[in-house]
Amino acid sequence: MSLEITHERIAGIERLIRPHIRHTPVLRVDMADFGLAARPVDLKLECLQHSGSFKARGAFTNLLTRPVPDAGVVAASGGNHGAAVAYAAMRLGxxxxxxVPGVTSPAKAERIRGYGANLVxxxxxxxxxxAASERYAKESGALAIHAFDQPETLLGQGTLGAEIEADLPEITTLLVAVGGGGLIGGIAAWFRGRVKIVAVEPEGSPTLHLALAAGEPVDAPAEGIAADSLAPKRVGELMFPIAQAFVERSILVSxxxxxxxxxxxxxKVRIVAEPGGAAAxxxxxxxxxxxxxxxxxxxLVCGANTTAVKFD
Structure with a gap:
């Protein structure tokens, strides 16, 4: 496991970014309301985080701990990471x-533009x-902020694990959606086996599922309804040993x-979630x-950047 993604460093980052992020709420529901056998389940509503997803944690961590050149920052994203970096950049000047790729939803593209970033x-x-963002970083000198395979990004996402433990010290199992693995990697590094962490992935983009089977990150398909948030080419190198050690298994959903x-x-509960946010x-x-x-x-309900709900 990466020596950089430790419990102590995550705790330090949590203190650093706390003034810039929301402590998102927990909603306790009864599965009977969803037509299943009655049992309480806690929904951690990180979909209510600044910029509409958990990604704001990693974005602020990068901008507050790394030197930012005059050329600014650059990020590649299916949408949520880009919105988070754009939001953090706007707040910090x-x-x-x-x-972003062509599959990015209009809701996410509009949010990125709304925060004043240059959208490409x-x-x-x-x-x-x-690949395009890497060329831009090389040519412009901008600081590249990776969506998941960056120590600062994992540390920032790990602060969500700290917050969940503070809110819900009694839980035994946490379901977490996976794309590149920055979120589950950070959370798993925080809990270090004290809570069962279960990964959930779309059948069309089983990045961690295939990596765990192969014993290393491998290329995976990038298809399905959640392709704009849960479909990178493969999981990150930094998170993979963390997942091997502390993620109990990966489950695929259609x-x-x-x-x-x-x-x-x-x-049932009037919560808006994008496909990736509802996957867990x-x-x-x-x-x-x-x-x-x-x-x-x-x-974990981790993202809400969607136009799926229309208001009359």
Missing amino acids: VRAAIF IGGERYADAL DDDIRAAQHALWD LAALLSGRYAPGPDERMAV
């Missing part, structure tokens, strides 16, 4: 260029946008499972994760 479409998939979870969150709950509602009778469950 830094220039930002954000490269850099190909069709995340890997294309990443696009239909994710859509059903999105609708359930809105219909999809594992529970679909029955693909069946908790034991003594498990105390928590589910």
Whole structure:
């Protein structure tokens, strides 16, 4: 496991970024409301974080701990990381260029532009946008902020683990959606086996699932309803040994499972979640994760950047 992503460093970063992020709420629900056997489940609503996702934690960590040149910062993103970097840059008075793929949702693109960043479409998939952003960083001298394979990014996302433990010290199991793995890597590094961490991924982009089977990060498909947030080419090198040590398993859910979870969150508790943000709950509602009778469950709802809900 990376020696840089430690409990002590995450705690220090939490103190550093606390003035810049929200302590997001927890909502306790009964699974009977969702048509399942009655049991309490806690939803950690990180979808209510600044910029609409947990990514604000890693963005502020990068900008507050690394020297930022006059050229500003650059990031490649399916949308949420870009919005978070753009938001943090706006709040701290830094220039930002954000490269996104063509699959990025209009809601995320609009949010990035709204924060004043220079938005560039850099190909069709995340890997294309990443390559374009790397060329820009080399030519301009801008500081590159990686969405998941960067120590500062993992440390920032790990502060969510600290917050969850403070809010929910009694939980035994936490379901977390996975794309590149920065979120689950940071959270798992915080808990270090004290809570069972279960990864949830779309069937169309099983990055961690394939990596765990192969024993190393490998290329994976990048398809499905959550492709703009949970479909990088492969999981990060930094997070992988953390996942091997502290992630109990990876569960795959279908696009239909994710859509059903999105609708359930809105219909039953009036929470708006994007597909990636609802993926972890999809594992529970679909029955693909069946908790034991003594498990105390928590589910991370990690993003809300969507136009799926229309207001008349």
